[in-house]
Amino acid sequence: MTASPRVVKLGILGGDGIGPEVIEAALLVLDACEARFGFKTARTSFDWSGTQFLRDGRRFDASALEPIRQLDAVLLGAIGHPQAPRGMLEADIIFGFRRGLDLYVNLRPLVLYDARLCPLKGKTEQDIRIFVIRENTEDVYGREGRVEGKGTPDERVSVDMVFTRRGIERVIRYAFERSRELDRKKVTLVDKANAIPIQALWREVFDAVGAEFPDVERDAMYVDAACMWLVQKPEQFSVIVTTNLFGDILTDLGAAICGGLGTGASGNIHPGRVSMFEPIHGSAPKYAGQWAASPVGAIGALALLLDTVGLPDARTAINAALFTAFRTDRIDGVEARAGRTLEDAKVVAELVARR
Secondary structure (H helix, E strand, O other): OOOOOEEEEEEEEEEEOOOHHHHHHHHHHHHHHHHOOOEEEEEEOOOHHHHHHHHHHHOOHHHHHOOOOOOOOOEEEEOOOOOOOOOHHHHHHHHHHHHOOOOOOEEEEEEOOOHOOOOOOOOOOOEEEEEEEEEEOOOOOOOOOEOOOOOHHHHHHHEOOOHHHHHHHHHHHHHHHHOOOOOOEEEEEEEEOOOOOOHHHHHHHHHHHHHOOOOOOOEEEEEHHHHHHHHHHHHHEEEEEEEEHHHHHHHHHHHHHOOOHHEEEEEEEEOOOEEEEEEOOOOOOOOOOOOOOOHHHHHHHHHHHHOOOOOOOHHHHHOOOOHHHHHOOOOOOOOOOOHHHHHHHHHHHHHHHOO
């Protein structure tokens, strides 16, 4: 008797702007993966978005996460609507996922698919392949903070930068464990412990955990130096582990040296639990309806999702298809161009389908 194919329970959340478009593109690639690798997905769509909020006023809260907890993973497009209160949707949905599901790892690979995409002189695909692992639940990032003396000359705003030993240790351990899977086993800690003394805790924990991985090279640098070296010598990096705030900034810079935000994918992960995957670009409302956005970030997010749910061959096939598509000029970049969203996805899906 033939065994039934594996079924992955997948949540689909298109969101705002170009989000639904790039997700539709990614699902074309998912269809090709299912056909080639013999698994199935049970897809549940969720309507949480700025458009939905403006229509009915419902906000994403803890109760909205309950059906999501029953899934294996979620694929999200983009969140952000120009008519919604600034930052509200991101706080409700993005931080709702990250903190509500304790998705403490933000994994953002920096991958240069074609040297012609890179604005750095003389850098090749071999020079830029970096895993940035960003702590995803602590720090100042997404905290509301306090306002005193509103509207006066003495108005003061503040927010607590909070780190816990537990939070630091688990993301650093994840970084070392992932490094062991790579050809180059090296982890770089990025912090600002010289100017923000409380970040010395990162150094302390990094050294303690690193001692348990004698086969993994390690070093540390301040965030300003890391930005410089990402531009001047990106080939020195393999795995970067860093704080929530610094990780957000470093990965946008990293995506730029890989050709633009349209190349960037991310996974919001709690190993062994339901996790959420998304491109790193925003909702880009000015392009909505034109099908002009590159789907590469969303397709890369799908690849991360499939790897995390135990389908590494599918991830390998997607990544190989992306490299081939760029190198053969079947995808000619990631700049917005009317009609490119589905065009590029069909190219990748076709290449994935080849055995």
